[in-house]
Amino acid sequence: MSDSNQNQSERFIEVRPAMSIQGVGVRTTNEAEAGPQGKIPQLWDRYFQSGLQTQLSDKDQAIYALYTDYESDASGAYTFIIGNRIEEDVAVAASSEGLLQASVPAAKYMVFRTRRGPLLEIVPQVWHEIWSYFQQSADKRTYTGDYERYDMRQFDPANTVVDVYIAIE
Template sequence: MSHSQQQNQSERFIEVRPAMSIQGVDVRTTNEAEAGPQGKIPKLWDRYFQSGLQAQLSDKDQAIYALYTDYESDASGEYTLIIGNRINEDVAVAASSEELQQASVPEAKYMVFRTRCGPLMEVVPQVWHEIWSYFQQSTEKRTYTGDYERYDMRQFDPAHTVVDVYIAIE
């Protein structure tokens, strides 16, 4: 593999993560719908930033999560995307004016895809294409129990960011 090809590849590793809960704003969509100009995900990000949730990031976990859950079938079916924060199950978070959704992510084994450093709107779609083609050829099987993107907000710069995408596997 040439050096330039390597630069565009994400890094991959396997990690077991404990169960967690995410609270945030949600939308139901499909990958097909998101490929066109009428995609709902960019508007969902706007809703997240307008909701004031970012101000409620916990000190322990300065990250925003984009959780893909409630899959209808597989990568081609409908799913729910919740963009939000990790919450403690036992802490009731003050609801903002926005109707917030909460979802639990079970403990799972994940194939983690770490993007190259680059513009957010470039590296995230790029890594998802890599994920889809990886699982078309891999012996590893996705479980569709909940996949998520984790955005570390401590040194967040949308022009130069690295995003970890966690894909639940058997």
């Protein structure tokens, strides 16, 4: 395998049912996140300080980083929520704890599975690949809700794999 292929993510299509995510969130843009004032790193700290990771669903031992409520496309504002998948009828009183809740509609996704590696390296790398892919591809993003899924059963931030789900037409 050549070195350039080693950095490529694996890509496949998957149809997923609707789900709800509850967690900590912020409104931001990709432009803001590219600079030193990005809000997402502090949001990860807030998620772990909140203890939410101890409340992962038994059915789904994963943390979700959800991009939702898009203003327009990749250049516009969006809401970013780091949280857990919840059952509709188990929703905690979100407002009292400062938590946000969002529904992710059922959709067809292009899934980008990263290579195994350090989290702080592979996630930005796969997003650059995603943006490049959709600039060149006939596949169209719907901007109805995209997410990163972190499987916590065998999680090691220095050596992990992340699946990024991009909603497509």
